[in-house]
Amino acid sequence: MKKKLTHPEQLEKWKKKVISRRNAYDKVIVISSGTCGQARGSLPLIEAVKDELQRRGLEERIGIEITGCHGFCELEPNLIIYPRGIFYKNLGVEDVPKIIENSILKDKVIQSLIYEDPRSGRRISLQKDIPFYRKQLRLLTENNFRVDPTRIETYIAVDGYQALAKAIFDMTSEEVIREIKASGLRGRGGAGFPTGLKWEICRNSNSEIKYIICNADEGDPGAYMDRSLLEGNPHSVIEGMIIGAYAIGAKEGFIYVRTEYPLAVKHVLKALEDAREYGLLGSNILGSEFNFDLHVVEGAGAFVSGEETSLMASIEGRRAFPRQRPPFPAQEGLWGKPTNINNVETWANVPLIINRGAEWYSQIGTKGSKGTKIFSLVGKINNTGLVEVPMGIKLREIIYDIGGGIKDKKRFKAIQTGGPSGGCIPAEKLDLPVDYDSLSEAGSIMGSGGMIVMDEETCMVNVALYFLQFTQDESCGKCVPCRMGTKQMAEILAKITRGEGEEEDLGILEDLAKTVKSASLCGLGQTAPNPVLTTLRYFRKEYEAHIREKACPALQCKELIVYYILPEKCVGCLLCLKNCPVNAISGERKKPHFIDQEICIKCGSCLEVCPPKVAAVKKFTGRKKEKIIKGAYRGRAKS
Amino acid sequence: MRAETIEEIIKDFRREQRELIHILHRIQSNYGYIPSESIKKIANHLKITESEIFGVLTFYKAFNLKERGNHLVTVCLGTACHVRGAMQIVEEMKRKLKIEVGETTPDKKITLETVNCLGCCAIGPVVVVDGRYHSHVSLKKIDAILKNYRHSE
Secondary structure, X not given: OOOOOOOOHHXXXXXXXXXXXXHOOOEEEEEEOOHHHHHOOHHHHHHHHHHHHHHOOOOOOEEXXXXXXXXXXXXXXXXXXXXXXXXXXXXXXXXXXXXXXXXHHOOOOOHHHOEEOOOOOOXXXXXXXXXXXXXXXXXXXXXXXXXXXXXXXXXXXXXXXXXXXXXXXXXXXXXXHHHHHHHOOEOXXXXXXXXXXXXXXXXXXXXXXXXXXXXXXXXXXXXXXXXXXXXXXXXXXXXXXXXXXXXXXXXXXXXXXXOOOHHHHHHHHHHHHHHHHOOOOEOOHHHOOOOEEEXXXXXXXXXXXXXXXXXXXXXXXXXXXXXXXXXXXXXXXXXXXXXXXXXXXXXXXXXXXXXXXXXXXXXXXXXXXEOEXXXXXXXXXXXXXXXXXXXXXXXXXXXXXXXXXXXHHOOEEEEEEOHHHOXXXXXXXXXOEOOHHHHHHOOOXXXXXXXXXXXXXXXXXXXXXXXXXXXXXXXXXXXXXXXXXXXXXXXXXHHHHOOOOOOOHHHHHHHHHHHHHHHOOOHHHHHOOHHHXXXXXXXXXXXXXXXXXXXXXXXXXXXXXXXXXXXXXXXXXXXXXXXXXXXXXXXXXXXXXXEOOOOOOOOOHHXXXXXXXXXXXXXEEHHHHHHHHHOOOHHHHHO | OOOOOHHHHHOOOOOOHHHHHHXXXXXXXXXXXXXXXXXXXXXXXXXXXXXXXXXXXXXXXXXXXXXXXXXXXXXXXXXXXXXOOHHXXXXXXXXXXXXXXXXXXXXXXXXXXXXXXXXOHHHOOOEEEOOEXXXXXXXXXXXXXXXXXXXXX
């Protein structure tokens, strides 16, 4: 079959071909192999499955599909056996022969390899029944189960590029924009600007040359949904961009990807090559009069490149400095030409809206926030992974129903949304609906979708310090409020975590935060104080404990804690003594050990190696810590 | 692996400033750093000043002017890794290798670096050695991770 498509109907032929080939198999094994999967050993697993099928002469009867990430990162590497959808988790190569024997040749489910729900203890064999997936609304991520990102035919098989054909052949560019506007889609990169309106402004700008850009510089630490989309389903983003180019009138576009995402870069480059070969990029797309091409630009490790004007400077081969807006990119962007920039997830929504219509799309979500949003649910949570949910879902539902609650039965303390530009939302706000407006009312932002769950062992002053050090480090230095303000705030926070904070420091922090917020040039500086402001608003007591009692209630700030071996619990196993890197621990076998506080560097090795059933190592802060240092506990240790 | 000379790399690119970051990436991945003599050669090719190139390459973290060790150990400091104890991992790495972040061991075997987020937040703390990802790293696992590289070439 000739690859170059010169007519939209040829898409349908390819689709039928792939599906009939797939249907010819008795069973299909789908193995997830995104970055997380590969880190946990998906590549040897794939080889083992292939070898085993070959050894048993099953290659003709059993298909294998290698896909991107399936979202439930905690269970990597995993595989699904279709048509039933049996889900096996955390696999090693040694599991392969028994999977083939029991579940491929026969129809038996191997109980030890299926998912066990940590809350109910129930074993669940089918992927669709796992609570983590059941509560989600996977519109953008569902195809990560079906698409092999390196084979464009598998995307065409799930109706890929049908939206493009519809847009080019059945709709005018005005109609496409009208549809996107009516859908209520807002930018998924963080700020939430209405996408259709953005397109319209760019379209109406007077210029022969226009550009479009996909912002895949997903720099927010803790967010990786864009990586997953680009790795697992790059064609959905590319299709969205071609439709956007058609609507806006652009002939050339760029995908700006972080260099920290090597697999995403690789898959996008392959996808572009395939799309060109199939006549979906380049001249006369699908046999129409429309021409458009896309290039990949790899970032180089600067967080500020995620800001749109900085990103354009970076594509032009300059330092990623932001500049004053207006003029907005839609008026004067890349090389001075009108430019439309959208985030990865925003582009991926476009084919969906064109295919299924704005009316359908706008029924999902809340009044001001339509559609779904992908969040990366990470930190101290049982089910870590990527979750796609309708806008307006409550935080509580995400954390408990999908996320399965807090790890190790600890207490929930806060959830951090929006990365370094966002804030920490406390337990009292768990019933907050997740949409652009409610999150911003709570002092945080939607951001690109990172959700980092924090428990009682997370120190909120330390979290604020972490983010301020981050923004200080990443501040490009162009404007003074951001460059100096973040540095000053980070220094004060560091002082507080060392126990050297003074009463007036909190007031100074608030003043600085206001100045940096209102006077910085770009979004990086304008939002940098948010982590400080929200932790001050919701966790002021924790700051006060650091300042007044010189205590860290979460037992995290090194200078404010001591490690201590409880003599009544210590069994004298010598484990901590052997593992202490600075030989601060003394003691004999079967006798309680003792930490010399003057030598101890508080690395935490002793706590990590002490067997859980003994649990003799404990951390103390505040007055008890002082007592231990003075040796008030020592007498008991020796007796 | 020094198959390509700097001249061979540069001549593949058009004489436009937009190629600068692409050129630097190619040199960095071939040499492991940007040899200072390459700056003049790029400047001649792109017809821009050396100071402009120096400005760009020092602005971005992906490029460095110092030669690195045979193996690159990168500790992720993303938020998810941070709340799971990434700082302790860095401290322990520094102590074990007896170098600071950004430095190379005197025997030129290992360079230690940190990165702001690799986007594998679910499997943190993450340490990457020469592109190989190690997940759920704890203090106990560090020796095992370093062992393979400290004595190898």
